[in-house]
Amino acid sequence: MEEPIERLVEYFKSLPGVGQKTAQRYAFYIIENSREKAENFAKAIIEAKEKVKFCRECGNYSAKDICPICEKRNQKVVCVVQEPKDILSMEKVKSFDGVYHVLFGCISPLENKGPNDIKVKELLSRVQRNGVQEVIMATNPDVEGEATAMYIAKLLKPMGVKVTRLAQGIAMGSDIEFADEITLEKALKSRQEI
Amino acid sequence: MEEPIERLVEYFKSLPGVGQKTAQRYAFYIIENSREKAENFAKAIIEAKEKVKFCRECGNYSAKDICPICEKRNQKVVCVVQEPKDILSMEKVKSFDGVYHVLFGCISPLENKGPNDIKVKELLSRVQRNGVQEVIMATNPDVEGEATAMYIAKLLKPMGVKVTRLAQGIAMGSDIEFADEITLEKALKSRQEI
Numbered sequence: 362m363e364e365p366i367e368r369l370v371e372y373f374k375s376l377p378g379v380g381q382k383t384a385q386r387y388a389f390y391i392i393e394n395s396r397e398k399a400e401n402f403a404k405a406i407i408e409a410k411e412k413v414k415f416c417r418e419c420g421n422y423s424a425k426d427i428c429p430i431c432e433k434r435n436q437k438v439v440c441v442v443q444e445p446k447d448i449l450s451m452e453k454v455k456s457f458d459g460v461y462h463v464l465f466g467c468i469s470p471l472e473n474k475g476p477n478d479i480k481v482k483e484l485l486s487r488v489q490r491n492g493v494q495e496v497i498m499a500t501n502p503d504v505e506g507e508a509t510a511m512y513i514a515k516l517l518k519p520m521g522v523k524v525t526r527l528a529q530g531i532a533m534g535s536d537i538e539f540a541d542e543i544t545l546e547k548a549l550k551s552r553q554e555i
Numbered sequence: 556m557e558e559p560i561e562r563l564v565e566y567f568k569s570l571p572g573v574g575q576k577t578a579q580r581y582a583f584y585i586i587e588n589s590r591e592k593a594e595n596f597a598k599a600i601i602e603a604k605e606k607v608k609f610c611r612e613c614g615n616y617s618a619k620d621i622c623p624i625c626e627k628r629n630q631k632v633v634c635v636v637q638e639p640k641d642i643l644s645m646e647k648v649k650s651f652d653g654v655y656h657v658l659f660g661c662i663s664p665l666e667n668k669g670p671n672d673i674k675v676k677e678l679l680s681r682v683q684r685n686g687v688q689e690v691i692m693a694t695n696p697d698v699e700g701e702a703t704a705m706y707i708a709k710l711l712k713p714m715g716v717k718v719t720r721l722a723q724g725i726a727m728g729s730d731i732e733f734a735d736e737i738t739l740e741k742a743l744k745s746r747q748e749i
Contacts, residue, residue: 365618369603372596376581387570392607399604402566403597409563410593413586424559
């Protein structure tokens with residue numbers, strides 16, 4: 362292959378999870394489409410990088426100082442997530458009307474990340490400032506995520522705020538046969554009357 | 556999500572085989588990386604679209620009038636493929652030293668595509684002009700690809716040129732248990748002495 366195609370393939374290959382073949386397919390798609398489309402695509406990349414900053418309040422990606430979620434929704438309920446992309450997933454739950462707080466990571470001794478390396482202080486001051494009533498911990502259900510949730514809960518409780526955690530159990534639509542033992546144990550412990 | 560991110564996600568979604576989630580991951584990757592990288596990515600898209608044309612000789616994508624393969628390799632052996640991307644696959648066979656000819660499709664009555672809609676005339680004139688000795692038909696092993704290969708072979712044979720077809724049989728590393736009956740029949744018919 363020649364230079365301009367090869368270069369484009371290399372850039373596509375740098376995207377997460379993209380290998381040589383997929384990158385080639387993407388590059389060929391660009392070449393086979395109109396010049397206008399290529400130009401708009403390029404513009405969209407530059408604009409996203411240039412205009413998107415972090416929301417001053419929650420840390421989510423935002424083109425404005427304050428993101429639309431923080432602007433419009435109930436400040437009294439804060440859902441704490443590890444990364445901005447977790448907000449996208451949580452937003453699929455249409456019924457949630459609260460706001461978010463992005464930690465940008467979790468406490469992880471293996472990666473040398475302590476409480477001061479993630480946005481804990483910002484969360485505490487926000488809770489105080491806005492008179493938050495409930496903080497929902499939506500960190501990942503793994504060792505680091507659990508530890509981070511516990512650590513933050515300990516700091517928040519003396520402030521008189523309700524701290525909750527997303528329920529853990531068997532996933533909807535999954536199969537008990539294939540559930541792992543830790544998940545099943547959690548599901549059994551948290552069983553609810555029907 | 557907000558405008559600049561959403562727009563970028565939409566463009567990534569237009570790539571072949573990319574859904575909402577993958578597009579979001581790509582867009583976040585752009586936002587999370589350096590401004591320089593975003594600018595170079597954008598430039599690579601525009602350059603690929605601007606500079607890449609078709610090779611005058613074989614029809615492959617090329618930044619020059621004549622692609623590097625046509626420039627350097629044996630013009631007497633021509634491998635006929637349906638699309639430029641097939642050349643990428645064939646080139647994995649390092650031992651092939653001939654050149655290519657892209658038909659840009661195949662004869663397909665269902666899609667209303669006849670011999671005049673693909674580059675057959677160009678192939679014939681090329682064979683004559685360059686004194687080609689062998690034409691290898693590497694169209695897809697499906698009904699349309701087979702028919703196209705047969706049709707072109709019929710036109711080429713009176714010109715005294717040897718016409719061959721990629722061997723068909725069971726794929727290397729596959730399992731006879733899972734081979735379909737048409738493939739097995741082809742493999743049996745073309746069996747070779749060992």
